[in-house]
Amino acid sequence: MSLLPILDVVLAGLVIGVAIFTITARELFASVVGYVAYGLLLAFVWIRLYAPDVALTEAAVGSGVTGVLLITAGKRLGALKNAAPEAQPGFAFKLLTGVLAALVASALGAVILMLPDPPPSLAPEAAAAADGAGAGLGNPITAVLMSYRSLDTMLEKIVLILAVVGVWSVGTDKAWGSAPAPLRQQEPYAPMVFLAQMLAPVGALIAIHIFWTGANAPGGAFQGGALLAAMWMVTMMARLTDPPRIDTQWLRVALVAGPAVFLISGLAGEVVAGAFFAYPPSLAKPIILFIEAFMVLSIAAALPMLVAGPPSERPD
């Protein structure tokens, strides 16, 4: 008897259990820690769904970087010492909301059981296009992201830049141009420094490898970029470097490099390959890897800036 079905049920139970804990925990910090654990468990669920690319992204971005963001937020909120205790919602309201949520979840569950069989899928089309528009990429998800639905990916990079500007705009007028507050206010913690010095170079190499191998195996620009971003954040947390000033040119260029290169290649496609965002057949794979390299740079620059927050005036 295979153990996998038992594993699946246990995993599902754990995921739901941790999710309930996250929602019902009294303290904010407990809730955030619960969410990080939940994210890691989800990565396992993704593996069971034969989605290693998504598992990597969920672990790196969904649980990892989001966890850092939320924990940093919790700490900074705690430091601001606010919060008159929130007015707790009444029992009737809780009941009503619970009923609504239960209805939505049950309707959704019922509908999922009613999804058509045989399920419609674009896998055959993706397989057929693999050598043509797919540029011979061995990883079909990279083909989807960079070729078939490249407009989505390019726009999503723009969304990232926009989020960075949005986060920066929340700062004060006086602080504009200076650097965000360091990720860690206290003195550098020696083991952390050691970890950063050991881990960051190794992590950076692994990140570049994950990006490079994403053309033919699970991985790609998003996963590699997220890992590289994590390494930069580790060095910032160890106070080996500090967040840069937001008006530094290299930072701005790094942030727009990905979408800019993507855009230029997309516009050039009209001239070179007959349609915007098309690739000339013989050069498709090198061009895609070239664009992805700059995307890694942009993602690695954007994610830590989103966590670091708006520029802040420093007492010095």
Add this chain to the structure above:
Amino acid sequence: MAESGTTTPGGYLLVLTILLPVVGMILSFTPGGRNAERIALCSTPFGFALACAIAFHVNRAGKPIVYLVGGLPPPLGIALRADGISAVMLVAAAVIVTAAAFYARPKFATPDGVSESRSSLTFWIMLQAIWAALNIIFVGGDLFNLYVALELLTFAAVPLVCIDGRPETIAAALRYLLFALFGSISYLLGVALFYGAHGTLDISLLAERVQSTPVVWTAAALMTCGLLAKTALFPLHLWLPPAHANAPAAASAVLSGLVVKGSFFLTLRLWFYILPALPAEKVAIVLGCLGSAAIIAGSVIALRQARLKLLIAYSTVAQIGYLFLVFPLATGASSAIGWSAGVMQILAHAFAKAAMFFSAGLLAEALGHDQIVKLGGAARVLPLTFLTIALGGLSLVGLPPSGGFSAKWLMLQASVASGQWVWTLPILAGGLLAAGYVYRILTPALSDDQISLVLPPKRSQEVIALALTAVAIALGFAPQAFFDFLEIGRPVVGQP
């Protein structure tokens, strides 16, 4: 139904119209500083030209123009599609964004002596991002592409709400963000179910494949619910008044005039383009009832407001209600009338509301406050501004000649022609209530009191506001050819 298989002549313009503001954003961000406003202002005439060119091509072809991105046809690739209403909305967005850019120039140009300022860079980048997002929404043919566009729109609109940094604006922005995020995730869930049911997210292909199954109904309900939250239809309207009233005038104009119309446009795409084959009468009636509730509730609350900008924001809530009357009215044999009414309402409200917010901004700066009771005699010192408010009010109330009158007249016609007399009640009641709150603004202003200006208004800003309201009035004279143009590409059930 337009074939989705090939790129049509002029299709490349669709990509250019999306990419122009995107390029503007990138160039505004990287060198930064003063380049942001220069690039934004310089790109506006080109954007307007592109929109007009698209309209010209659609008119000449008599059917939608299509572009296959990357040359790859759906379902694997993404198609862009511009039909009659797309073209009209592209032109309207270009005009209003241009007006907002030039109106905002005195306030948001980078001050002298500073290389870059927070509010300037933010404003110009967000404005171009809103423009890009709207253009994608108007020409997008793929539901997930439209999801990314909706997120772009939200991330651009939210920082504009709190651009001046006061705590109440930040709270309003946060509430807006949370509502909008709920809307996006609900929309995305619907997209997942559509894909699970039919294996494609292309609007034309889905329209061919969709059937009346529980999966499709649930997906439609989820997407609609999400889009209603973003369009601030009653009862999900709570985020809108504080957000629009506290944003700076140029931002409020774009938020009320265009941003909420983007998610409404997608609701139209969902129900009239993807799902016309479904027996959706009950849904149409529900949406019509919610719209009527919005008209009444929004107008009544507007009547009780002390601040001008809050009154105008609640007026937006009410006028959005009119938009949802298009669902019950654009059905059956007289659907063309109802459809024309809905689009005319979108346009008339966009221009009139933008002009009203510009005027409210001018007023607040000139008089130092925007309390309605203290407006005594203001019309004598700010004649152009109050002329703009009066003409804009004319359109909002729906008096001839104005676009608003055209819209409401067509709605009344459609109600009668389709036998649904009941909808005439909220239309007429809304008109009366709107007259009430416009009267509330104008009466003190036209009185004989003396009032002095804190700051003289800028002539250029007054002219821009007046120009927009003139467009709202001019829409009332739209010829039949305009309404025929709106029919291009609209799927009509029952016709071969």
Add this chain to the structure above:
Amino acid sequence: MTPSVLAGLTGAALVGFGLYGLILHPHPLRKLLAFNLMGSGVFLIFGIVARRGASAGFSFDPVPQAMVITGIVVAFAASAIAVALILRLSAESGHVTLDPEVWTGSNGGDTM
């Protein structure tokens, strides 16, 4: 019960829990957490759609998985903006609440 169905039902449950938390919790940061929970539930549903679409030699349909990757990054960006707003609100005003009563001072509201 195949892994897909189980994961799908888990996703549906997560959407329910997330919705509950989003509506109920007064503190915006808890609302944000609940929203992230809802989002991951929605992504799971995309995931099972992808898994069910296994055919033509692939063990999954790559298109929905690519959409999930895009969605995860967009959801993170949304969280970052929300956190920035929450922190600024807390710094400016000392309390973090979305209750409109708190913010309408003498200047707003519907007093004649």
